[in-house]
Amino acid sequence: MNERNSFLDFWKFIAAIGVIIVHVPFRGIAGTLGTAVGTWGLCIFALISGYACYGEKDVMCGKVLKRLKRNGIITAISVAAYLIFSYFIYRGDGMKAAWKYQFKKPMTYVKMIFAGDLECFYGSALWYIIALLWCYIIFYILLRINRKKIFYVLLPVFLVLRIVVDTYVNSYNANWHYSGNALIGVLPMMLLGYVIADKKDKLMKIPTPLLIILAIVSAAAMFLSVCFKVGNLNISQLFKIICSTLVFLIGIKKPNWYIIKPLAFLGREDSLYIYLCHFMIYIGLATYMYNKMVPERIIDKQLPFAVIIGAIIVARLISLTIFLVKLPFAKKRASLQKT
Numbered sequence: 001m002n003e004r005n006s007f008l009d010f011w012k013f014i015a016a017i018g019v020i021i022v023h024v025p026f027r028g029i030a031g032t033l034g035t036a037v038g039t040w041g042l043c044i045f046a047l048i049s050g051y052a053c054y055g056e057k058d059v060m061c062g063k064v065l066k067r068l069k070r071n072g073i074i075t076a077i078s079v080a081a082y083l084i085f086s087y088f089i090y091r092g093d094g095m096k097a098a099w100k101y102q103f104k105k106p107m108t109y110v111k112m113i114f115a116g117d118l119e120c121f122y123g124s125a126l127w128y129i130i131a132l133l134w135c136y137i138i139f140y141i142l143l144r145i146n147r148k149k150i151f152y153v154l155l156p157v158f159l160v161l162r163i164v165v166d167t168y169v170n171s172y173n174a175n176w177h178y179s180g181n182a183l184i185g186v187l188p189m190m191l192l193g194y195v196i197a198d199k200k201d202k203l204m205k206i207p208t209p210l211l212i213i214l215a216i217v218s219a220a221a222m223f224l225s226v227c228f229k230v231g232n233l234n235i236s237q238l239f240k241i242i243c244s245t246l247v248f249l250i251g252i253k254k255p256n257w258y259i260i261k262p263l264a265f266l267g268r269e270d271s272l273y274i275y276l277c278h279f280m281i282y283i284g285l286a287t288y289m290y291n292k293m294v295p296e297r298i299i300d301k302q303l304p305f306a307v308i309i310g311a312i313i314v315a316r317l318i319s320l321t322i323f324l325v326k327l328p329f330a331k332k333r334a335s336l337q338k339t
Contacts, residue, residue, distance in 0.1 A: 004268065006258040008048065008251040013267030015041020016274040017308060023125060024282050024304045029227070031304075036226045036236060042128060043244035046186050049132060050193025051248075053139050057146045064143060068136040075129050078276050079118070085280050086121035089287060115181055125279040131182035135190050138182075151194050158188040163237050170234035192245065200252065208253055215246035266312065269322075273315035281310040 018038030025031035053064055090099040102108050102120040111117035116127035142150055166179040179185055196203060222239035229235075250257070258264040285306050289299050 003255070005251055005255040006261075006264045007254055007256070008044070008248070009267035009271075010258045010260065010264040011041070011044055011247060011251070011267070012048075012271040013263045013274075015044050016267070016271040016278075019125075019275055020278045020282075020308055020311060021304065023279060024307045026304050027300055032226055033223055036222060036240070040222065040240045040244055042185065043189050043240055044248060045128075046132075046135075046189030047193040047196070047244060047248045049135070049186075050139075050190030051197045051252075052193075053136075053143070053190070054194050054197030057143055061140060061143050064136055064140045068133060068140065071129060071133055071136065074272075074276070075126070075133060078126055078129065079123060082118070082123035082126065082280065083121055085283075086123070089122065089283060115177055117177055122279060122283050125275070127177075127180050128186065129276070131180075131186040134182035135186050138187065139190065139194075148198070151191055151198075155188070155191045155195055158183070158191060159241065162188040163241070166237040167233055167235055170236070171229065171232060189241070189244070192241075193248070196245070196248070196252075203249060204253055206249065208250065211246055211250050211253070215243055215250065218243035218246060266316070269319045270312070270315040273318045274311045277314045277318070278307060278311040281314065282307045285310065 014037065018034055018036075018041045020038070021031060021034030022038035026034055049067075052067075053060060055063070086099070087096075090096050099121070108120050112120070112130075116130035118124050118126055118130075162179070162184050165184050168174055169176055169179045218239050222236050222243050225234065225236040225239055282303075286299070286303060289303065
């Protein structure tokens, strides 16, 4: 997937908006279905990451290290931004002393580093990108020892673990960190993405109409299982995995398909920045609205849309800024290649 995949770019944008709805839910059925899209979308992101890690040992080890470095820088900048943001929020709430005390406890750092638990400040939404770093480290080790069979051994184990743990968390309102971590939340789908890349030639023989029909059926099953529990169990995770895999396969077969071209464009780089910045926008807007004594019913209706619009605008500005910073270097590199 070296060239842009417009189809998957579109769904990356939809998934990023779904992640916002997970944290700033709409009331009623719209919020329930939007939350399902957000958690489904994380599967898409992880599949893409795992798929991109497939290849020859010497080449891919270098690429994985490059991705690890890039994501490490993005994670460090994001964590710093959320820390600064949280400092001003807690200072305004008069809770600065209690907030600073948390950073004196060693367990705070253990949770942050190993579990992606950044609830000591407003960084809980960053768990995914931290989990991704751990998964890149795991993938690098697996690629270095050059044992492809290990991926096939680990895949069913971690897929079953993901389904069981996520079902437990969503059915009994257990601590979301049980499933929101590297081993449960990201690694299974990255392993699946890698295996899909390895079996690509065979999988591409599946007729596209069949993939579309199965994707629609699995999406319907996902939404139904989110809305209606089966024996008090939320079994939607199974259908999220199936549906995201089918959509991913369609994207590989038909990379130039897209539904709305501008959204596919926004899904290229902006989907990442939408995910990274949306929680700060959410907390900032919510704090402002509550301080202004805005009625609860108005907040419920307006806040989700305000956060979505704000996150898209901020993400676009970040992308444009990065593009402008890189532009002189790109021109210099192009001129050197000509000479």
